[in-house]
Amino acid sequence: xxxxxxxxxxxxxxxxxxxxxxxxxxxxxxxxxxxxxxxxxxxxxxxxxxxxxxxxxxxxxxxxxxxxxxxxxxxxxxxxxxxxxxxxxxxxxxxxxxxxxxxxxxxxxxx
Amino acid sequence: xxxxxxxxxxxxxxxxxxxxxxxxxxxxxxxxxxxxxxxxxxxxxxxxxxxxxxxxxxxxxxxxxxxxxxxxxxxxxxxxxxxxxxxxxxxxxxxxxxxxxxxxxxxxxxxxxxx
Numbered sequence: 001x002x003x004x005x006x007x008x009x010x011x012x013x014x015x016x017x018x019x020x021x022x023x024x025x026x027x028x029x030x031x032x033x034x035x036x037x038x039x040x041x042x043x044x045x046x047x048x049x050x051x052x053x054x055x056x057x058x059x060x061x062x063x064x065x066x067x068x069x070x071x072x073x074x075x076x077x078x079x080x081x082x083x084x085x086x087x088x089x090x091x092x093x094x095x096x097x098x099x100x101x102x103x104x105x106x107x108x109x110x111x
Numbered sequence: 112x113x114x115x116x117x118x119x120x121x122x123x124x125x126x127x128x129x130x131x132x133x134x135x136x137x138x139x140x141x142x143x144x145x146x147x148x149x150x151x152x153x154x155x156x157x158x159x160x161x162x163x164x165x166x167x168x169x170x171x172x173x174x175x176x177x178x179x180x181x182x183x184x185x186x187x188x189x190x191x192x193x194x195x196x197x198x199x200x201x202x203x204x205x206x207x208x209x210x211x212x213x214x215x216x217x218x219x220x221x222x223x224x225x226x
Binding site for chain 1: 115144146151154156161167170209212214216218220
């Protein structure tokens with residue numbers, strides 16, 4: 001039972017345009033969400049998070065939006081840069097001590 | 112600051128062999144965890160620890176053992192390797208014992224192949 005879902009395995013975006021990565025979840029008890037970014041042959045690195053008391057959190061070019069009624073969150077990257085090409089995972093803590101990851105979306109930003 | 116260090120980076124085993132994947136962190140973090148990453152599956156939690164002497168199971172614990180005798184080290188043991196355990200293994204840590212609620216720092220992974 002996949003509690004955190006990323007239905008788009010890949011996304012290709014032109015440099016300078018907006019990248020939108022989507023994530024859906026099924027457990028209404030989730031109250032905190034994180035995005036991680038992963039380059040090949042490296043471990044994931046934390047990117048941005050959002051608490052369920054907010055519907056938006058922004059950090060530079062990265063903004064995460066949360067729609068609790070739809071159980072949906074999205075990561076916006078504006079403007080997209082070639083260095084953003086990576087795999088992006090959304091994740092949610094289950095009972096505060098277990099992190100549940102989505103399957104990831106591979107973003108490719110081309111010139 | 113080394114962060115989270117995993118050794119080895121690569122390993123090939125034969126079915127039935129045992130081995131230990133090492134993980135060490137130098138940030139005095141309470142929470143440590145092990146994940147495996149498989150194609151199309153994302154990262155799945157194997158075992159985790161909220162402090163020295165305390166461990167618990169994650170989503171996919173079968174075939175793996177862990178112990179946490181010190182704050183710094185969290186080794187993962189494969190008792191009898193099986194081809195289904197071929198994967199990339201990541202160790203992670205975070206400062207709070209409520210590790211799921213905090214950003215975790217990951218090592219660079221161990222790529223393990225079981226023949």
